[in-house]
Amino acid sequence: MAEFEVIALTLSLILGLSMAQMLSAVALAFRSRRECPLHWVPFVWAVAIFLFHIQYWFTIHDLDSVAPAWTWDWYGPVLLLAVLLFLSGSVILPTRDRELESGLLEDFDSHGRYALIPVSLYLLLWIPVNRRFGVSWISEENFFDVLLSALAAVAFFSKANRIRAVASLAYLLVAIWAVFVVWSRPGI
Numbered sequence: 001m002a003e004f005e006v007i008a009l010t011l012s013l014i015l016g017l018s019m020a021q022m023l024s025a026v027a028l029a030f031r032s033r034r035e036c037p038l039h040w041v042p043f044v045w046a047v048a049i050f051l052f053h054i055q056y057w058f059t060i061h062d063l064d065s066v067a068p069a070w071t072w073d074w075y076g077p078v079l080l081l082a083v084l085l086f087l088s089g090s091v092i093l094p095t096r097d098r099e100l101e102s103g104l105l106e107d108f109d110s111h112g113r114y115a116l117i118p119v120s121l122y123l124l125l126w127i128p129v130n131r132r133f134g135v136s137w138i139s140e141e142n143f144f145d146v147l148l149s150a151l152a153a154v155a156f157f158s159k160a161n162r163i164r165a166v167a168s169l170a171y172l173l174v175a176i177w178a179v180f181v182v183w184s185r186p187g188i
Contacts (some may be wrong), residue, residue, distance in 0.1 A: 007078075032100045037073070045094075045112070046089075049169055052175070056081065081129065088116075116155060144183070150168055
């Protein structure tokens with residue numbers, strides 16, 4: 001097995017565990033829907049984080065052509081990106097029945113919103129990683145990283161449900177645009 005295959009396998013395992021946990025949490029929430037009030041806001045964040053997982057997985061396969069050698073100064077940030085995605089994916093939705101008793105929105109207020117911290121760090125870490133891969137500091141890619149981090153901060157710190165809902169919906173729409181239009185171009 002080549003060096004990059006081991007690296008890609010490690011990153012894929014981290015992403016796969018997180019994606020499996022998110023999908024299991026969605027299934028648990030659906031199965032508990034009679035006892036647990038569901039809410040769309042946590043699901044919006046879960047969808048956005050899930051999209052980042054998929055987008056990062058596709059990005060992994062382009063990294064070998066960009067990295068000159070897989071030393072720790074190249075591998076460390078790439079591994080940290082995967083770990084931040086894992087943390088966001090594992091915190092966003094409850095994974096046990098007893099966590100659902102108070103409802104999905106209340107769980108999000110108490111625990112799930114903390115997933116917005118690692119996902120924001122994930123996006124902000126892409127700025128120096130992008131630079132390392134030859135992207136200018138001032139670029140469309142980095143602009144969307146900062147914009148999404150700002151929307152996550154609004155949703156995280158907002159006490160008003162309406163503001164958090166608007167920030168969450170805006171986040172999902174911008175994330176979809178960024179993943180499928182901005183970050184999907186060749187060479188990025």
